Amino acid sequence: MIRTPKPKTARGRRILDDRAPKLVENTKKCVFVRGSTTSLAVTEALRDFYLLKKPHAIHLPRRHAIHPFDDLAPLHDMCRKHDSSLALVATHSKKRPDGLTFARLFDGEVLDMVEVGVSGWAGLDMFKVPKPPLGTRPLLVFSGPLFTSLPALRTLRSMLIDLYRGDAADHLAIPEGVQYVVTVTADPAFEPTEDGDGSGCRVHLRTYKTALKRVEGVKTLPRVELEEMGPRADMVVRRWREGDSDVMREAMKVPKEIKNQTAKTKNITHTPLGDRVGTVHMRSQQLNKLELRKMKAFKKTAASGRGSGKAVEGGSAAGAAVEAGEVAGAVVEASAKKGNPGAKGKGKRAAEGGDAGVKKRKKA
């Protein structure tokens, strides 16, 4: 755990507050680090990726003795210093020429990493195409079935989305917001082995400027045309490190407050005019248990309490049922005394005819 110093100034406190864990997080920053030895291609690649990520990026063009797959500590320090949770490290060695390592951090420690070897590099300045304004979000296209089936490519995909998505705003200006697109295509000729994780697979990274053209007779949709603007790279996945499952689970947690915000409200819909319509779900109605107005006729009187049928007043159907029940109840009692099972059953059936009658009988 990093020892967080107590801020001495208000400015220092603001900076530390900004770095503290938050419900809605800051946009992820990325450090672009040049390793101890680099080739022209990866140096350029580092610069170009930096230019596209720019407002949320830190370019460290001097050489640093950073070898992410051998020792994580220098990378941790670097990211901690710049409060960045993404890193791109350019390396070049005889054994692994033209290497780029994408790393992602959680809580100041590396979560996952993918190292790729770059070939066929063509940078931003190789294409004489106007570049998008600073901080524009690109559209992203991942093409090929291997991005879901191979774990290394899955990690690479997730990492590239993280790198390119920027401030993940919930709105987009059209058509100005659609400026360029980054496409990553997995090599269709790559045949993964039985237990292959995806290392050795080639992916083609291409960046195109989009041009939205008006189509005659179509008002709402533009036709898309693409022009390559760079960077372009064919990348072979080399070493990679998957996120530890426990840490990953921690990192993928969605705070309760945010989860509740995005939770769908059930049974409330809105009409096009803006009226709110609620749906009320009810259980099936039981009409026989319906509570109706209390009427004098149903009232228990002193006489009916003693079990006399004559005490029932009024000529309603319900009243009649009570009467019938009581009569039947009387039959039951009488026949039970005699010990005649047949008569008893008959009485019971008769009693069931009137609900109120059954109640009465029990009381009697």
Place this chain on the structure above:
Amino acid sequence: MDVDTADAPVSAPFDVQASLDAHRAKYEPLQVTRPIPIALDLGNLLADDPNPLDVPPSSSSLESSLRSNARDCVQFLVNHLFALPTTTAENHVVVNLPAPTTHLPREKPVPKAKPMTRWERFAKTKGIVKQKKSKMVFDEMAGEYRPAYGYKSRNNLVENDWLKEVPASADPMADMFQAERDEKKERIEKNLKRKRRNEEEAAGVARNRAVGVGAPLAHRAVGSAEKAERKAQLDVALAATRKSTASMGNFDKKIAAEKTLKTKGVRKLANLPQSVSDEKSRALKLISKIGTGEPVVNMRKAVGQALGGKKRTAGGDRERPTKRQRKGK
């Protein structure tokens, strides 16, 4: 277009439809269809095309097939983006993007709630809500607004007054300035003490929490064995506290679903017969006593039990009155 019309016989009518089709064929279509549909995550402006790329076998065709595939995907994505509900903001048409469906890891852990101070806890139970107060309050004596506290506040001015009233009850020679200073110092000390206590309590909470989120990565992994061990320790501590009352926990209020405490040590069973022959001899001994006039039961013991179930003290058979009996007298 000119060439087409020149080649056609003059008498033939101009085929408008064919001309339009030919014109359209020069451009890519607006509608894109794929064997496996393209998956979209509009919140991330992302399209996932699971179909394998169709590349004709020549090195030059790779770029063109990458580009045409990309164009189709982008067209598909743009079609859906442009169909989203729009609003206008600062002279721009803006589409409202749905929430992203591709979940990405956070960069820092979910923040934990700050441990409450004693006052906050109390206020919560009492339903006391903190009310915003103005920093400046009207001072009626001076007829102007003054800060509620601190420099130039009413309180501060009174404190720094050069003249102090000595109350009639006080010692006339007492230093009222010093008394006030002492009182203030005491208040500050008291507050600091409470602050320290709150911090300590918060640290305790944090220590207890240190097994979960936010703990250093090295300490985070908690195996089931370790958990069980900690639980066992807690059980022991709890049992000790339950027994640590004057009545050894006998008269404590029982909590629902509380486990009964197991008493440790060897419990001596009643004087049970050891074997069948032992039982037989005991029974015979008892039977032999019946009818002889000899008492079958230990009279002294029986009387003692009947009187109060008290054990005889080693000192003798002296009866001690119970508490209630003593009170009665």
